[in-house]
Amino acid sequence: MDSPTGDLDHFEVREPVKQTIPFVFNSPHSGRRYPPEFLASSNLDSIAIRRSADHYVDDIFADAPELGAPLLRAHFPRAYLDVNREPYELDPRMFDGPLPSYVNIGSMRVAGGLGTIPRIVAENMEIYRRRLPVDEALFRIETIYKPYHACLRKLIAATHARFGLCLLIDCHSMPGNIRLSGSDMRPDFIIGDRYGTSASAELSRAALHILDGMGFTALRNKPYAGGFITEHYGRPVRGLHALQIEINRSLYVDEVTLAKKREFPAIAAALSTFMRQMADFVADFSGSNSALAAE
Template identity: 55%
Template structure:
């Protein structure tokens, strides 16, 4: 089966002119290039099918390459393929053929309709008119998913080779969370799999930057970090991974998917965050010390 992205890139790596730090920014859910064949298979209108996008997150973190760190971003949408899942996390009800035991068909994400190939978008709206074939799944997973992760691994390996340490910032957005009792809903959720994927001083620093801007920050609840965070985050081997979830209401209208006046404010804050991370001597994270500011050159 020919790739749905045969005539355009499914994702891209935007590299800095000069690599200044071992930080890698990854935006796996902000893609908004919908192949015509996929739209023909879908039962949703163009606005409804976009509800699962981390809309504009790649733009919010878009200054990273200009400041000295690479950005990997998807062009394919999350409704089409989710690279923040296991490679073969598939819902058997979605396919014409029966799925063998080699597929993970029983995960909580599959049960929720949000496997590697999602069954639904937000508000539990089914995506497809009919069933898919396994050949379709193979085209997306072997042709796009695996190359995407190979590109991400390459960036992290280059960071390790050049600096002795690597930091993955996994960039996401979330729907506005309602209040829970007396606790105000967070604006930012940082996920480090409960302290297992990222050095505490780094996560603390990122939380401080957001909190100093007047935002409410939560750690690991309700988002502790997905497949990318838990797969690549290996602090004992010098690779740290931190997931950042930004509430969409801060920068866009969640119904119309249009940016509003808060967009530039959030982008400016993230520019400062990126500059701070690039300005740190992150090699100290390989030990137990807190990250130190680089000496002025």
């Protein structure tokens, strides 16, 4: 069932009737509700503004509640606010006036235009026509970013309390032109575990094995090892594991029109199988090995 999350309805939790598996699924970049005032302030048209979104990833993982796990999904778009960043990664060049002293203005993500309030989408496509008021950035962070993470923390804590462990699956998509460095290989999926620091290696290997067995090409950590959410919430020694999954969006979406391809139902069905098999692996593995649970 769907759980509302406030009057502004910036995000929602789709909850199972009863949670039966120690998983939380999160789709932070697939929001499709673009505030009119945001669109009016942008240089970009209705297609270009969506270029950095994780198109329909929330729909791909929509079976999670039926399998017994909650799914947190954003309604706000990534171009408006990126919750897969620190709360205050802000580019001073974007704003009219000085930023608070606690703001991180020096991160590589800020330098690349992809801070908490992004400056660009896709390949250096500038979002805004003019500088934003500082208060606008702080408003988005206070009213959307912080409640979103409070909700995610609550889901993770409740899952951990119920099962003694939690596996967060952070769900994303990547452009179809991604290639492994020095190779012509085009991966279908990338599993990120922050180079072994955000999740047990057994979980990463299981995810790769399942995808490979389904006929997909899957890699680990290259070129995407996981973002802020994976790094921040993954604490394997406490039984808190976080994996990022990146889906090659050319498998299921037309990257020019951004419409779903006819292959979309098959990809969604494949991910349902993936979720089910991951749940079976965790049940079997945690039943005989304490490595996944808190120490």
